[in-house]
Amino acid sequence: MSTAERTAVAYEVDSLGVRLNSTDGPRQIVRDISFDVAPGEIVGIVGRSGVGKTTLLRVLGGLLAPSSGTVFLGNRAVHGPPADVVVVFQDYDNALLPWRTVERNVALGLEGRVPRRERRSRVERALGLVGLDGRGKEYPRRLSGGMAQRVQIARALAVQPTVLLMDEPFGALDALTKATLQDVLLDIHAQTRTTIVFITHDLDEAIYLSDRVLVLAGAPGTITRALPTGLPRPRDQLATRELPGYLRVRHQLWEALRADHG
Amino acid sequence: MVSRAGLLVPLAFTGAWQVLVSTGVLRYDYLPAPVDVGESLVALTASGELAADLAHTLAIVVFAAALALALGGALGFAIGSLPPVRVHLMASVDFLRTIPAVALLPVALLQFGPGPGTELILATWAAQWPVLVNTAGAVATVPARLHDVARTLRLTRTKKLRTIVFPAVLPAWLAGARVAGMIALLVTVVAEMIMTPEGLGGGLIQSMQALDPARMWAYALTCGVVGAVLNATLRRAVRIGLPGSAVNLDQAGAT
Incomplete structure (x- = not known):
């Protein structure tokens, strides 16, 4: 081929x-x-x-x-x-970093690669895509399973795969x-x-x-x-x-x- | 911390002790009344002896605990993350950490001579094990899924260490620090009893040899207060350092 x-x-x-x-x-x-x-x-x-x-x-x-x-x-x-390519895993409990806020979890794949300002806007956009606007400051522990899985999807989307x-x-x-x-x-x-x-x-x-x-x-x-x-x-x-x-x-x-x- | 109700028992006990000794019910040659112990404590404080001894012991304990944190943390990290290191070192670690540190006291005394340096070596030696074991265990049990996450997001090795492994291990390392502080205090006091005239341990032994039980009790009481304050301080430090971490609460509570 x-x-x-x-x-x-x-x-x-x-x-x-x-x-x-x-x-x-x-x-x-x-x-x-x-x-x-x-x-x-x-x-x-x-x-x-x-x-x-x-x-x-x-x-x-x-x-x-x-x-x-x-x-x-x-x-x-x-x-x-x-x-x-980014993989999203089934077990969001293990796949998110419990010591990081939602937005810092989502930013994980961007740190050191994307300038701060763009990072912020990409995180915001990713959170918007999964319907988590305004939840960026919360910790994963406090989210329901469905919300936590949205965070993981947002983290994947933020790197724009x-x-x-x-x-x-x-x-x-x-x-x-x-x-x-x-x-x-x-x-x-x-x-x-x-x-x-x-x-x-x-x-x-x-x-x-x-x-x-x-x-x-x-x-x-x-x-x-x-x-x-x-x-x-x-x-x-x-x-x-x-x-x-x-x-x-x-x-x-x-x-x-x-x-x-x- | 200590509730008001929790103070009732020791207060009642001390009161009863005072009454029994001063009414002559309890008659032992070397049992002072609480009031005598209090007088000794005041005298020791006034003369500056207690402050000097306390400073000597505390300096060694704090220094030893800090060294143990660094040493145990580094070794534990290497053992937990590098299989060849684990394979070669774990058997030795398991053997060495089960030797009671006080059993090595005579060895250290002959080897390094009496002095604060030897106290420090012994206290550090004994205090590093809980830090090492806790750290190694925590590194080895970082969820496999987090390693997958690091790979799929293509995090570099250093980035993964900094953002995933270190934070995941931190609670266990700090829980080890609490135990390390208590062990350092224990070993330091014993070492002072055997080898130096300084520190709280030295004060205890000298009071015993001078047949001054009130003074001896005053030193013992001070050791207890140092232990309690040390434990509370370390617990607080862990709590402030890791707010709301369930891992921290579980592990700190268990040790």
């Missing part, structure tokens, strides 16, 4: 495999994974627990080196965390908070056009947010299905989920996951 073609994709994953050392010797976690992600696309990866979703996301984020295959971001191979990788970002939240944050994320996407790849075990979340849903299944895990959702944007928690197209995709994904006896 030529360089010109490569720049048309955000991510290009080819024949990716990961072996990790476990207590009983090396174990193949995922194998033979190939897919592309287009710039500005939202891709959801679903799969059962333990199928290797987090492993795959860590490889995309440069936090884990693959054992075989290649990962390209734009036209550059990923070796270590790339400059314009081209790709946002999210590891079960709303997995620890209650249903209503989850729905709110899904819409916050879609708003952010509409405003920033950031490419988003996220993993989830919630099928409905995957369909609702994504342009395309990938099913990771088997042991070792591999991608067994890739379904474009074809749903119109902006999306709506009620109307979108009642569309025939939504139900059709849901049906197909369920069948793909049911076939995977984990």
Whole structure:
């Protein structure tokens, strides 16, 4: 593939495999994974627990080196965390610095890189994007789970990444908070056009947010299905989920996951 | 701090002690009445002896605790963050820190001779262990997730140390400081008893040899007050240094 073609994709994953050392010797976690992600696309990866979703996301984020295959971001191979990719983790409790205020948490990735004045305006903008205006002086401990996760998303947005990788970002939240944050994320996407790849075990979340849903299944895990959702944007928690197209995709994904006896 | 109700028991105890001794119910050759102890305390203060002894002991305790904080902190940090250092040093640390520091007193006395320098070495030696162990443990248990965060935000090594590791370790280090202060006081007083005529420990031993129990009790009481004040001061310093940190409250409360 030529360089010109490569720049048309955000991510290009080819024949990716990961072996990790476990207590009983090396174990193949995922194998033979190939897919592309287009710039500005939202891709959801679903799969059962333990199928290797987090492993795959860590490889995309440069936090884990693959054992075989290649990962390209734009036209550059990923070796270590790339400059314009940020990972958002599920456990906001551990991922935020409890001794820093919200705004200083959000500024973490900018310190020493961006002049003070610009830093301030970027932090303010990031907090605005996640709906936390005016909460900058509070400490994470005093925030609810949903608010804390917004802080983590804001911290990622502040560095203005081209790709946002999210590891079960709303997995620890209650249903209503989850729905709110899904819409916050879609708003952010509409405003920033950031490419988003996220993993989830919630099928409905995957369909609702994504342009395309990938099913990771088997042991070792591999991608067994890739379904474009074809749903119109902006999306709506009620109307979108009642569309025939939504139900059709849901049906197909369920069948793909049911076939995977984990 | 100390509640008013908490003062009742010691006051009642002292009152009873005074009554029992002055009515002759309690008859021991070397048990003074609280009033005698008070008189001794006043006399010692007036002559300036107590102030000099107190200054001597306190200077060594504070210096030893500060050295222990620096030494234990640095060693603990190295052991916690560098696996090769941990592999090579941890067995030695676990052995050395279990030797009662007072058991090394005769060794130090012969090696370095009597004097404040030897007191300082011994007190620092004993006080560094809780700081070291606390720090090493805290460095090793910085959540793995925070290391992920540092990587995905591409923080440099020094930036990560400064913004993530140091603040995460600080509460445990300071909790170690409190224990270090108390241990430094204990070891210093014992060392003074054995090797020097100076300090609170020296005063205690001299009073004992002079068969002056009231004076001896006055020194013992002063040691108690120094310990209480030292503990309260360090606790306060930790609280002011780390406002609202739950980690701080948990760990400080536990030690």
